[in-house]
Amino acid sequence: MYWADITLDYSDKAGRIQIASDYGNWQNYWGACGSSFKEFLTKLDIYYAAGKFGADGWFDLDATLSSMRNDIKEAVKNKELSKAESKELLEEVESLEQCSSVHEYYDMVYRDSDKLTTFFDAADFPCKKDVTPQFKRFWNEAWTVFINQIKEELK
Incomplete structure (x- = not known):
């Protein structure tokens, strides 16, 4: 109680x-x-x-990564991305799964995720807060x- x-x-x-x-x-x-x-x-x-x-x-990593995956899948469906490109993007998304804070998330995105920062508008990069x-x-x-x-x- x-x-x-x-x-x-x-x-x-x-x-x-x-x-x-x-x-x-x-x-x-x-x-x-x-x-x-x-x-x-x-x-x-x-x-x-x-x-x-x-x-x-509050940074919601799970919702953020889920949103990114959905956006990538939608882009494939709309023929904006090839399956090979989406695979590379999804691998970068997967590499973010162990982030423990919003700061680590942004650090990893901008340091290690060139394809994600190209695919998503860097000024409005998906980051779910709640x-x-x-x-x-x-x-x-x-x-x-x-x-x-x-x-x-x-x-």
């Missing part, structure tokens, strides 16, 4: 939330919510909240309980 201590400091349409938990620790202040602070909190979505709490931007797994778990397990309690109070 995990725990979360959520503290609110608010007045009318502004407020601060502080979260200390087994999932992580986050805080943010909103100065102009457009509604009561508690009502505002009930309308947040996970991606907006994660951005405000600094829990976004909400951190800890924040997702917090959101699904603790945040929903917290928000349901606020909704009861607002009735």
Whole structure:
């Protein structure tokens, strides 16, 4: 069983939330919510909240490599790449499977993956980012309980 201590400091349409938990620790202040602070909190979505709490931007290597493989296969299907070219690209994708961070991923791509950087636009190289797994778990397990309690109070 995990725990979360959520503290609110608010007045009318502004407020601060502080979260200390087994999932992580986050805080943010909103100065102009457009509604009561508690009502505002009930309308947040996970991606907006994660951005405000600094829990976004998690590098998802599996989704990144899957997206790259799909783009390569699509290019073969559309006859933009030969099977031999796609094989070379897929080998470079496979070499990235052991990356442990986004920094290592970019380092390997730009240092060792000439064909990938040619095939994909280097300025918009595929790199999937998401909400951190800890924040997702917090959101699904603790945040929903917290928000349901606020909704009861607002009735």
